[in-house]
Amino acid sequence: MVARTILMIILALPYMAFSQKLVSRNGHIWFYSHTPIEDIEAHNRQVVSILEPATGDIAFNLLIRSFEFRKALMQEHFNENFMESDKYPKSTFEGKITNLDKIDFKKDGTYTAEVAGNLTIHNVTRPLKVTGTIEVRGNLVTARAKFIATPQEYNITIPAVVEKNIAKEIEVTVEMPYSSN
Amino acid sequence: MQKKFRYILVFLILALIAAYAAWKYTFKESESNVASRKTDITIEAPALVQAFETNEDSANSLYLEKIIQVSGTVGSVSEDSLGYAVYLKDKNSLSGVMCSFDRASFDPSRVEPGSHVIVKGLCTGYLLDVQLNKCSVARQ
DSSP: OHHHHHHHHHHHTTTHHHHTOEEEEEEEEEEEEEOSSOEEEEEEEEEEEEEETTTTEEEEEEEGGGOEESBHHHHHHIIIIISOTTTOOEEEEEEEETTGGGOOTTSOEEEEEEEEEEEEETTEEEEEEEEEEEEEETTEEEEEEEEEEOGGGGTOOOOGGGGGGSOSSEEEEEEEEEBOO | OHHHHHHHHHHHHHHHHHHHHHHHHHHOBHHHHHHHSOOOEEEEHHHHHHHHHHOHHHHHHHHTTOEEEEEEEEEEEEEOSSEEEEEEOOTTOSOOEEEEEEGGGOOGGGOOTTOEEEEEEEEEEESSSEEEEEEEEEEO
């Protein structure tokens, strides 16, 4: 994990200026859980992402602890009991835009982007395919996507006491503002 | 009889206090939590960044989940759908301290790039930058 982060930094920073990699240091990923008992949402506004327009490579890296809940106690349970943030502090996605020929990063517009890759949550890596959008406005590039994640598939155990409060399927929303430096 | 009544009264009052404490504890809001909590560590932004760059594990054991008051130079201020991100960064370093603020706890007109600020927040770890959550401006 540490090696990967270092690699990301090495890859991202020195070459950014001349290879036109798009970087986001404060991207926003949030999830939403709906049950008849309660709705829960948590926001992570410090997601790091690197998008390479030339190759379509796209990577996300976030700290589980940076998810903010409205209730402090809920955040505590999320980190300590569900996600085991001490053992697995990060979550990552590495993938590729598969319809790169349909996206013109030099021309303003909103493009449909198909992304395929591997999502790692709670030390479990699973393939993920998502259709999202990429919006180009001059120098500003914003990527948006929505997908469903199932806690069970990532070996996240929900204690029986709160089982009814947490949805089986969690809606995850991604909003990444990129800049080229 | 009167003695028994007094016991019941005392018991009821204690039960009410306990219920109120439990309610406060369960429903305490995350926001109020950080701004009102005692600062654990006061440090300059470059020193905090350097600690994580040098050894992430030992820095985590020192700073993770701690309320940190960090002073530094504002590199940039950006807005997102929930509030603002203030990026404390020195010109000559590759990473900095990324501080996220809720909209209600930040006035962007008072913080400009290049100015010096003191930010209080909860340290959640390190990716490209050290991350502080639920921040408030301690002093400008």
